[in-house]
Amino acid sequence: xxxxxxxxxxxxxxxxxxxxxxxxxxxxxxxxxxxxxxxxxxxxxxxxxxxxxxxxxxxxxxxxxxxxxxxxxxxxxxxxxxxxxxxxxxxxxxxxxxxxxxxxxxxxxxxxxxxxxxxxxxxxxxxxxxxxxxxxxxxxxxxxxxxxxxxxxxxxxxxxxxxxxxxxxxxxxxxxxxxxxxxxxxxxxxxxxxxxxxxxxxxxxxxxxx
Amino acid sequence: xxxxxxxxxxxxxxxxxxxxxxxxxxxxxxxxxxxxxxxxxxxxxxxxxxxxxxxxxxxxxxxxxxxxxxxxxxxxxxxxxxxxxxxxxxx
Numbered sequence: 001x002x003x004x005x006x007x008x009x010x011x012x013x014x015x016x017x018x019x020x021x022x023x024x025x026x027x028x029x030x031x032x033x034x035x036x037x038x039x040x041x042x043x044x045x046x047x048x049x050x051x052x053x054x055x056x057x058x059x060x061x062x063x064x065x066x067x068x069x070x071x072x073x074x075x076x077x078x079x080x081x082x083x084x085x086x087x088x089x090x091x092x093x094x095x096x097x098x099x100x101x102x103x104x105x106x107x108x109x110x111x112x113x114x115x116x117x118x119x120x121x122x123x124x125x126x127x128x129x130x131x132x133x134x135x136x137x138x139x140x141x142x143x144x145x146x147x148x149x150x151x152x153x154x155x156x157x158x159x160x161x162x163x164x165x166x167x168x169x170x171x172x173x174x175x176x177x178x179x180x181x182x183x184x185x186x187x188x189x190x191x192x193x194x195x196x197x198x199x200x201x202x203x204x205x206x207x208x209x210x
Numbered sequence: 211x212x213x214x215x216x217x218x219x220x221x222x223x224x225x226x227x228x229x230x231x232x233x234x235x236x237x238x239x240x241x242x243x244x245x246x247x248x249x250x251x252x253x254x255x256x257x258x259x260x261x262x263x264x265x266x267x268x269x270x271x272x273x274x275x276x277x278x279x280x281x282x283x284x285x286x287x288x289x290x291x292x293x294x295x296x297x298x299x300x301x
Contacts, residue, residue: 019271026272033279037286047244049294067232081261085213191263194263198254201258202251210243
């Protein structure tokens, strides 16, 4: 068993401190899930009320780009899991590399998302700006508002995640964050990143695969 | 089995599930389309949570907090859908 940070009050031992760190992180993830839950509920109610309008609006979304983005984010979760494994083994170099790879894949996701937004802007699907909305039925426009709100909020979370991952890769690379003593920090960051991935795993079928 | 092997196997399973959900979306299955998509998404989320998010090796306390997140979020959906799906003119 690799060494962990020596226990300080109020913890009784290092194992309990680690467990408390995980528990606290999961509480935060629960609040994040509920934040997105509200948006998901809006989408669900729309599908119940206006199923044809939502289906038609959803057909304007590119499911292949969305699928590619899903694969990109799943790969970034893999590299993040590898980064945590390296952190536990105390290997700072590989950990840094995996963290940088994770950030790069997250940025790739944002790039593809940005391209999608650019396309949708030119088709008039963005609320408030650009060409007029192409679909006749009003609920379709509301679906697209929800689409931009949900994916925009997700992109914001992803951007913050990328910033945090880059910060950690600098700290680990400079040996400022001692591994494996402080590996629970990297683990907590991993939990956040995986949640952002899980949220997209649900956003994709709910928005793109109607 | 080494931890990295497990992670790679989970990753391959996730990609297969993604391909599956994209493929079945091409078929017209009526009500079963969203049911299938959401089931596959739940399976993917479960794999990510169990292996990538270390629930496999976490104590019961941590697992309960993860389950609580789902329970409280689903309260919103259950309560809302009880209303919306039982209205005579919708759902």
